[in-house]
Amino acid sequence: MPYHLGFGPLHRYGFYKRYGFRTTQARQVILDVFYNCKEHLSAEDIYLKIHKKYPGISLTTVYRTLEILNRLGIIEKHDFGDGRARYELAHHLCKKGHHHHLVCSGCGKVIDYDDLVDKETDFIKTIEEHLSKRYRFKITGHLVQFFGMCPECSKKGK
């Protein structure tokens, strides 16, 4: 089977067509950023990352694409309290696997921790089951963040 028809990175764009969106260059490039980056990116981060190579892609398009990817569950939108939304590949697509966030209030640094995954998974499952029964919610997601001061910021007494 020719390489370009095989399974691999190329297939990631299939999401767009499958849900009735057209597969444009901008949308491919933006999705690639997520597959090639482990950080939590804001809309502007993404715009700046691709702007040198693709000056034709505007910030507006970045926002519109992020909206689509978020609604399709391909990326997750986070708020770390710095006034701008940040995005990363959804955990089911992400090599990093399921993790939560530890945010430094001093410098804004975010650590993806996946320690005690079993305990976390168990906790989430138990609570989700309980809440969905008790309040008859169809639970679609959760957010667990811890925040505090990283060693560097603690020293500086920020």
Next chain:
Amino acid sequence: MPYHLGFGPLHRYGFYKRYGFRTTQARQVILDVFYNCKEHLSAEDIYLKIHKKYPGISLTTVYRTLEILNRLGIIEKHDFGDGRARYELAHHLCKKGHHHHLVCSGCGKVIDYDDLVDKETDFIKTIEEHLSKRYRFKITGHLVQFFGMCPECSKKGK
């Protein structure tokens, strides 16, 4: 002991002076709102709530007061994903006690749940201890939210 000198609601304003802020009418009124309200209020909500009775208090002052109260740990700032910050009395001052949030993605409704408190507290404590050791963070807080669709929105297929 005369009532007005006894322990009670009057003492809540002591926070301001104790931390070097002046106790102004605006600051008293805004803090009262939190003691008299169980909802999660945005800056504008608060402004509108007090505006009829105190038309002299501006939205700017509301923002500035919220900043102070938040930094003193008297109120907690939350983001429920609707683009504006929302505030409520900190859990140690709040009759409602420690609770987390269940947010409906359809209509934005927020349920304060305090079911399974013991399990939650235990979970938080374990993770906090682990993270503070492993990453040498001084943990100051956490955020646990579940989101999904409430029964009404599920029906409407929003």
Next chain:
DNA sequence: CTTGATGCAAATATTTTGCAGAGTC
């Protein structure tokens, strides 16, 4: 009377939208 608090207007910052032209299928 000194210093901090406030209102107003204007600035910022992020995200959204209208519309005409370009690109995908």
Next chain:
DNA sequence: GACTCTGCAAAATATTTGCATCAAG
């Protein structure tokens, strides 16, 4: 060729700031 996607400019929204004035201590 139909209909979607895009860039640009402008709007919308939330929050912050400069500054002259006012008020608490």
